[in-house]
Amino acid sequence: MTRSGGRDLAIWRPWPPAILAILAGILAFLVGTTVETFIIQAVHGDRARLEWISDVVVSIGIVALTYLWLHLRASRMRLLALEREQVAVDEQLRLSAEIQRSSLPAIPAATPGFRWAARMIPAGRISGDLYDFYQPSAGVALVIQGDVSGKGIPAALLLSAVKTLFRTSVQDATDPAAIARRISTALFAEHAGLPYVTAIVARFETAPRRLTYVNAGHPPAYLHRRCETRTLPSGGPPLGLLAEATYTIEEAALEPGDVGAFVTDGVTEAFETGPRSVDEVLREALEQARAGRPLAAICDQVLQAASEGGGPAAVPGWQDDRTVVVFAVDGGP
Numbered sequence: 001m002t003r004s005g006g007r008d009l010a011i012w013r014p015w016p017p018a019i020l021a022i023l024a025g026i027l028a029f030l031v032g033t034t035v036e037t038f039i040i041q042a043v044h045g046d047r048a049r050l051e052w053i054s055d056v057v058v059s060i061g062i063v064a065l066t067y068l069w070l071h072l073r074a075s076r077m078r079l080l081a082l083e084r085e086q087v088a089v090d091e092q093l094r095l096s097a098e099i100q101r102s103s104l105p106a107i108p109a110a111t112p113g114f115r116w117a118a119r120m121i122p123a124g125r126i127s128g129d130l131y132d133f134y135q136p137s138a139g140v141a142l143v144i145q146g147d148v149s150g151k152g153i154p155a156a157l158l159l160s161a162v163k164t165l166f167r168t169s170v171q172d173a174t175d176p177a178a179i180a181r182r183i184s185t186a187l188f189a190e191h192a193g194l195p196y197v198t199a200i201v202a203r204f205e206t207a208p209r210r211l212t213y214v215n216a217g218h219p220p221a222y223l224h225r226r227c228e229t230r231t232l233p234s235g236g237p238p239l240g241l242l243a244e245a246t247y248t249i250e251e252a253a254l255e256p257g258d259v260g261a262f263v264t265d266g267v268t269e270a271f272e273t274g275p276r277s278v279d280e281v282l283r284e285a286l287e288q289a290r291a292g293r294p295l296a297a298i299c300d301q302v303l304q305a306a307s308e309g310g311g312p313a314a315v316p317g318w319q320d321d322r323t324v325v326v327f328a329v330d331g332g333p
Helices: 002-011 017-043 052-102 152-169 176-191 265-271 278-290 295-307
Strands: 114-121 129-137 140-148 197-206 209-216 221-225 228-232 250-253 259-263 322-329
Touching: 114 129, 114 295, 129 152, 129 322, 140 152, 140 176, 140 322, 152 176, 152 197, 176 197, 176 209, 209 221, 209 228, 221 278, 228 278, 259 265, 259 278, 259 295, 265 278, 265 295, 265 322, 278 295, 278 322, 295 322
Parallel strands: none
Antiparallel strands: 114 322, 129 140, 140 197, 197 209, 209 250, 221 228, 221 259, 259 322
16 A cells, blocks of 8 residues: 555656656647648648648747746746745734733832732734733832724834823823823823723722722723622823813722723624633632732633634634733732
């Protein structure tokens, strides 16, 4: 059986170019003489006087072969040019992805009264999600989590602008509504409503312990206390969508042991057709966080569950960026 298979493979090996050229020449000769004989018989002419027919057939064949060869060569040149362009684009995307990863903020190592963890999984090479932390003073931390409409390089460019606007805004204001309004106004002035950014802008304080936040068209945050998990919706339109957007702040008192999570729609939509709901998954994860499981492991747990979800039913092959930010309230400042 093995030898027979070997012989079959040997038969189907590509023939050398020289043999193919000889066979093509023989075929051209046979076709030429056959066509010539057919025409002579059809017109009942003298073979000696109609020998030019084979010359015409051969000439046509040479012209056709020359054209095909030149066309093939031009096609190969265009293909090589496209391959070079694709290599350049891939390299640019790779560098952009590296720059974006390197620009992710470090998770605050020591914010009095709070612990943090964050994870991001892009749908492609470049993500349209962001998160950032800023600590203007002891006992106060400002956090933003956002999701740019669209994907790819345009989303990544807007992402960088949002991060810069956040860092600029928090230098003068710590009110989440004021920060959201400044970012939204600047984005609309530049892009006229498209693209836009859904976001949560939050301020964490330790004296007293509380969370003040604005939800700008973003999936609701989750807060788990003892055996109860509740959502934190409300706020206003996405950042940059309207010319004069207004935002309403919401407050939630915090207690030692509270844990919570911010997620992007890449997480919430992943569970739309799965066996479990996003509420169920996050409640279970936050209960484990409250029981002492590391917050980084909680982020990984949520993202793993989201990767197993089916996504929106009406969007075959759906993929989206997924980001989770988890916080925990410590026992003392």
